[in-house]
Amino acid sequence: MFKNILVPISSEYYSKDVLERTAFLAEKFKSNINLIYIIEEKVLNQTDKLSNGFRTSDEIAETKKDIIREKRLTADNIVFDDAKYFFKRKNIPFKEKITEGEFSNIIKRETSKKDYNLILMGFEKECFLNYRLLDELDIPIWIQSKSEGKSILSVCSNLAPNVKVPDLSIKLSKLLNWDLNMLYVVDIEDSVQVDKNGKRSDKKPERDLLFTGQNFVEEMEKKGINVKLVTGSLEKVTLKAAEEISPNLIIVGREQKKKGILGLPIKHLKRKLAEKCKYSLLFVN
């Protein structure tokens, strides 16, 4: 299922939990791992820019070289050392490399070079991630947080095609032996129905949306999955359900957001979840 896993680690944020989870999944799915340590260009540029005027270009270049050297040392002596600890003892094949650039761009570049089935990363608010990446890639992106337990919260809604999420949730729940809790949220703040191709309909009355939701629930029941049908704001309902269940993983699909001026989304559910939610997330586009 996850034959090739890409594990990008930003020089801005590193957590052992990411490697631990990668090792767990790789062992289950017999995966190959590509571990990339990314020296954040943004930080180097920021340091350059701020030093400009106070220090000469030679001094700035020396400092930049020092920073890169120390980052490489950090990668070699801390991150890759931890990787060896987690992967080698389970005989998990992995490759490691260090690169310089912008986190999201490097991920895009890597994924265009090789077929990956999963991207697994850590996350900390206010740092490196360009949130557009979460929408732009059609590879599942797993954002690992420190979470315990053995359950999955799978979120379907009127705003998503609900094709990949149910299937992936069922498969993962069986393979990992984690309990599955599935939600179907009728977002009353954005009352449209997204079809299987990801197209938003015109505004619909709540009863129509509930009717489609009920159909989904019945369809899932046939597969032996209980789905809870709820109404409310997708973001709030998801966060509330997460707090109640304390899942190991929340699976969210490609919700089609309402667009505002300049074609920018009014709400960015994935961003909000990534920033507010303390549980691991799996975004499936």
Add this chain to the structure above:
Amino acid sequence: MNKINSNKKFTISRYANIIFIVIAFLILAIFYLAPTPDGLSHSGQVMIGILLMAAILWITEPIPLAVTGLLIMIIQPIMHVLPPQEVFSSFGNQAIFFLVGAFIIAGAIEKHGLHRRIALRFLSQFEKSPRLFTFGIMSSCAFLSFVMPEHGVAALFLPIVVSILIAMKITPRQSNFGKISMLSVAYGCSIGSLGTLVGGARNPLTIGVLSDLTPPINVTFFDWVIYSMPVVFISLPIVWLILQFSFPIEIKDISAAKKEIKNQVNKAGKMSKKETIVLIILIITILLWVFFSSHQYFGLAVIAILGSILLFLTRTINWNDVEKRVPWGIILLYGGAITLGIGIQKTGAGSWIVNSLFHSVGINTYIVVLVIIILTILLTNIMSNIGAVAIMLPIGIAIATEIPGISPLLASMIIALSGGLAFMLVIATPGNAITYSSGYFSTKDLFKAGSLSNIACVMVIFFVATTYWMGILGI
């Protein structure tokens, strides 16, 4: 498998620089064209416009800081605020040549690695416990910032401390010891830079502006040390304690750090002949600064240039090194900053701003002192230290002429020292940015520790200003 769905990017950031420049000039144009209020001359009004334009350009930095300095200089004759002779005569200020000399001496120290040796020697005295070690980092940075620019010290300590942390297997962001160690570098450099005229470039700017006043106020190297050291020695342990409380240290064993320092000391080897010469010249220069920098002797600049010439004569430095290690941009920035002060003072803009600002607050000396400290610290956290001091100094000096109980020297010292305390944001000072690049602390950590430290330092400067400067020294 991967298909990138969209590559469209919203590119407002690309135009941000142009927008900032347009806003800055628009404000200047408004001040030039708007009707003049009572009590303010048209030149004064334009000068306030120039001050605001400079503030916007120094905060947002769409053009280099030094170019803003040049812009300030040329815009004054263009708008008939000050004649060109007066504007460009600011380059004759001895603070500028002091700075040139100090940069050359610092360049020699860096070239021969003397700073690294001093840093390691200092650090090796604090290897007993993790807590003491972090205090060692902070005080070593502060000590070195007495004799060379703070940003250079931060750049020096970055690889030293990171190597130690890596040797100790300290994981970036996850370890409080790592956080405190790197924050100690940033804060140690900032606090140390207050101590002498060499540490922070804003210090010579302050004495430069003071010496251009009528009547001039001359501050010697020794005077500065006498004024500033209490702030340094009170702030240093307080900020260190704040770091300890903010991030309780989780490790007990420091043996790997000891080993790494020993390793680095061994790598540095024995002191070379040239290193010894640089050290001797440095000591001579500092002694001359301390004892002979007053006006009846040589003055600051003569000694700084003498020290640099000695370095050339002993062939410990050559012109190539000077080109590599002297940031000429700061010298240009100085010209702009000093003329800004002169313009604000001569056109009466400063007095008008002060009267308008303190009209509602009243003229309670203590409140005014507190307001100056807080304003400067807030400003220095969102823009370059030197820019913040350059903007606040003319206002501070105007305050001194309008409000009884506050002298120009007192106001300037408050501004100069508060201007060095940029603790909260990465963008506040290159020292913060350099240490942040290590990855050992987050912006949230910096803000948490920085805001507490800034509050503590507001109190320290207020205490020193009202008791020591005003009470004991009577400045």
